[in-house]
Amino acid sequence: MVKEEQESANRPDNTAFTQQRLPAWQPILSAGIIIPGFVIIGLTFIGIGVALFVTSKSIQDMEIDYTGVETDSDCYKCTNTDEKNCVCRLDFNIPTLIEGPVFFYYGLSNYFQNYRRYGVSKDDTQLSGDLDNFKTPSDDCSPYETDDTFVLYQNLNGSNQEVPFDGKGIAWWTDYNVKYRNPDVTPLKDAFEGTVKPPFWSKPAYELDPTDPNNNGFINQDFLVWMRRAALPDFRKLYRRISQDDYARGLPAGNYTLQIGYNYPVMSFKGKKKVVFSNVSWMGGRNEFLGIAYLVIGSWCIVMSIVMLIVYAKFKFPEED
Amino acid sequence: MQAVLSSDYSFAQFRFLQRLLLVHGRWSYLRMCKFLRYFFYKNFTFTFVHFWFAFFCGFSAQTVYDEWFITLYNLVYTALPVLGMSLFDQDVNDAWSFQHPQLYVPGQLNLYFSKKAFFKCALHSGYCSLVLFFIPYAAVHDTVRGDGKDVADYQSFALLTQTCLLFAVTIQLGLEMSYWTAVNTFFVLGSLAMYFAVTFTMYSDGMFLTLPSAFPFIGTGRNSLNQPNIWLTILLTSILCVLPVVTYRFLFIQLCPTINDKVMFKVRQAKATLPPPPRRPRIRRTSSRRSGYAFSHAQGYGDLVTSGRFLRRPALPRSSGFAHAGRTTTSFSPMGRSAGYSPTGRPQNAKVADVEVTSLQMYRTIQDAAL
Numbered sequence: 001m002v003k004e005e006q007e008s009a010n011r012p013d014n015t016a017f018t019q020q021r022l023p024a025w026q027p028i029l030s031a032g033i034i035i036p037g038f039v040i041i042g043l044t045f046i047g048i049g050v051a052l053f054v055t056s057k058s059i060q061d062m063e064i065d066y067t068g069v070e071t072d073s074d075c076y077k078c079t080n081t082d083e084k085n086c087v088c089r090l091d092f093n094i095p096t097l098i099e100g101p102v103f104f105y106y107g108l109s110n111y112f113q114n115y116r117r118y119g120v121s122k123d124d125t126q127l128s129g130d131l132d133n134f135k136t137p138s139d140d141c142s143p144y145e146t147d148d149t150f151v152l153y154q155n156l157n158g159s160n161q162e163v164p165f166d167g168k169g170i171a172w173w174t175d176y177n178v179k180y181r182n183p184d185v186t187p188l189k190d191a192f193e194g195t196v197k198p199p200f201w202s203k204p205a206y207e208l209d210p211t212d213p214n215n216n217g218f219i220n221q222d223f224l225v226w227m228r229r230a231a232l233p234d235f236r237k238l239y240r241r242i243s244q245d246d247y248a249r250g251l252p253a254g255n256y257t258l259q260i261g262y263n264y265p266v267m268s269f270k271g272k273k274k275v276v277f278s279n280v281s282w283m284g285g286r287n288e289f290l291g292i293a294y295l296v297i298g299s300w301c302i303v304m305s306i307v308m309l310i311v312y313a314k315f316k317f318p319e320e321d
Numbered sequence: 322m323q324a325v326l327s328s329d330y331s332f333a334q335f336r337f338l339q340r341l342l343l344v345h346g347r348w349s350y351l352r353m354c355k356f357l358r359y360f361f362y363k364n365f366t367f368t369f370v371h372f373w374f375a376f377f378c379g380f381s382a383q384t385v386y387d388e389w390f391i392t393l394y395n396l397v398y399t400a401l402p403v404l405g406m407s408l409f410d411q412d413v414n415d416a417w418s419f420q421h422p423q424l425y426v427p428g429q430l431n432l433y434f435s436k437k438a439f440f441k442c443a444l445h446s447g448y449c450s451l452v453l454f455f456i457p458y459a460a461v462h463d464t465v466r467g468d469g470k471d472v473a474d475y476q477s478f479a480l481l482t483q484t485c486l487l488f489a490v491t492i493q494l495g496l497e498m499s500y501w502t503a504v505n506t507f508f509v510l511g512s513l514a515m516y517f518a519v520t521f522t523m524y525s526d527g528m529f530l531t532l533p534s535a536f537p538f539i540g541t542g543r544n545s546l547n548q549p550n551i552w553l554t555i556l557l558t559s560i561l562c563v564l565p566v567v568t569y570r571f572l573f574i575q576l577c578p579t580i581n582d583k584v585m586f587k588v589r590q591a592k593a594t595l596p597p598p599p600r601r602p603r604i605r606r607t608s609s610r611r612s613g614y615a616f617s618h619a620q621g622y623g624d625l626v627t628s629g630r631f632l633r634r635p636a637l638p639r640s641s642g643f644a645h646a647g648r649t650t651t652s653f654s655p656m657g658r659s660a661g662y663s664p665t666g667r668p669q670n671a672k673v674a675d676v677e678v679t680s681l682q683m684y685r686t687i688q689d690a691a692l
Binding site: 020021022023024025026027028029030031034038041045048052101103105107112113114115116117119123124127128170171172173174175178179225228229230231232233234235236237238241278280281282283284285286287289290293294297301304308311312315 | 348377378379381382383384409411414415456458459460461462463464465466467468469470471472473474475476477478479499500501502503504505506526529530533534537539540543544548549550553554557560561564567568570571572574575576582585586588589
């Protein structure tokens with residue numbers, strides 16, 4: 001009797017968990033799942049790819065480089081860094097109506113906003129309007145900004161009609177309402193008492209838009225758009241929207257003149273500047289890569305499923321093991 | 322007693338050795354190797370992406386991912402699924418392991434983790450990292466949200482790349498696991514859910530307002546993950562990382578199946594045709610049985626040993642490395658071809674069902690063309 005009790009005390013648990021007999025799903029790569037799976041994935045991807053490609057093709061997008069590298073461009077005179085407040089004009093033609101709302105972007109190339117030291121050179125606490133940290137930002141802080149300005153004119157019957165730009169709501173809602181806040185001092189200028197404007201800026205923060213207090217200081221929309229660091233060295237940033245008055249349905253075909261206040265020099269680092277007119281769709285801006293990639297992968301899946309079917313039919317090892 | 326106290330493993334009877342080796346040892350080897358391969362894969366993939374990004378960020382050591390993601394990747398998002406796999410994974414269950422001791426051979430030949438396997442794992446990681454960086458790069462280059470606003474910014478790109486990475490490594494883990502218990506499933510799906518929960522919490526207004534400099538990614542989740550092109554990129558990247566692996570494995574199984582593949586297919590067939598064999602109750606020790614070694618009072622196996630029968634190789638060629646069906650099996654079966662020997666006089670040609678193999682072990686001829 002005693003011996004039996006001792007035996008059962010030492011015997012390990014015989015549950016499913018301790019004896020590793022838990023009920024489980026044991027999938028294996030069988031032909032019945034893989035080959036139809038590949039076919040389904042292939043067909044789905046081809047479908048998605050077609051939708052993306054067609055949508056992307058329907059987006060109209062027009063880029064104009066205005067760096068001024070070529071000597072016959074009007075902006076060449078502005079590449080001389082001694083010229084301050086240089087203004088240059090570019091004439092261009094839009095062949096067909098660009099349907100609205102049209103978005104106007106400025107783009108930079110070879111500009112590394114994703115450089116690590118650039119990224120850490122800001123103090124989020126200061127930018128969120130925290131008065132305590134306002135005058136003593138973190139040591140890494142050394143901001144940069146671009147400040148080209150643009151005005152667009154349409155040439156109608158010999159005279160230039162300005163195309164109205166809408167600069168409201170071009171930055172993310174969360175940036176505007178949560179992340180960046182002005183210090184709670186009116187007038188804003190007083191909050192900056194005792195601070196100095198960053199050396200590379202042409203205007204101090206409290207003068208970014210003196211006409212509109214909701215667009216001044218740290219919550220200036222252009223400032224917010226700029227502060228959203230780009231991931232890659234070639235990027236474009238939203239400047240304005242064209243969606244008002246006569247241009248609500250888009251930019252009609254015709255001749256246009258773009259007047260550029262060229263302030264930001266990029267030649268020193270072989271950068272390029274451009275403006276882009278574009279409309280958007282559910283998939284965002286024009287990007288043919290995704291459509292083509294889906295089509296390619298979808299076709300590859302179909303091809304591989306055929307190959308696997310052939311291999312399976314010919315070489316499957318006898319299952320009557 | 323002293324021997325027991327000073328040993329790593331100790332057990333009381335020699336017959337326990339069979340279970341220790343063929344079941345637990347084998348599973349342990351399998352789990353360790355899968356764990357190692359997967360762990361190297363997920364960390365190499367994670368790291369190589371930074372290498373490719375370096376070309377596009379001026380070699381400034383800018384991280385592709387959010388710093389919180391880097392901290393929590395190995396700690397929270399991929400820790401439990403791997404742990405679950407290392408604890409519970411099995412390729413075949415214990416009864417089948419006893420039936421097919423050839424399954425132990427890959428362990429002896431060091432097949433699952435060697436320099437070659439490591440190199441293949443590194444190559445796989447390299448490929449995945451290329452996909453995980455360049456597909457988001459191309460998808461996001463010069464593109465914008467559906468309302469014209471920015472989506473090609475650094476924070477959205479970081480979120481996109483890290484989500485793609487997590488989906489890809491989780492699906493890869495799903496491919497590695499061959500035994501999905503409820504616990505494993507919970508770990509895998511729970512970790513993914515945890516990723517989204519933690520990410521959205523950290524990118525929320527509340528956290529930012531508490532500590533602005535610690536949570537700079539505020540709003541990124543809300544502004545980029547509601548864009549269809551972001552999700553389509555994630556789908557494309559994950560599938561593209563995983564499909565070549567599936568193809569490669571499937572073709573390998575068809576063209577050069579390993580012993581594990583064969584046994585697993587057999588198991589599947591057996592499950593499909595027969596109900597699982599009932600577990601026989603443990604055969605009680607009767608007084609005519611001894612512990613089998615030192616106290617045998619029966620005739621013993623001397624004649625069998627000297628006849629050399631167990632050294633004989635089969636004359637018939639095999640079709641695929643396995644011969645047989647049923648009775649003429651030469652695989653490891655307890656009541657198999659032992660030439661009718663039995664020290665206790667029990668009949669040897671009982672039906673070869675999955676008998677509880679802790680019965681007194683008879684001679685069996687282990688023959689396999691693979692050896």
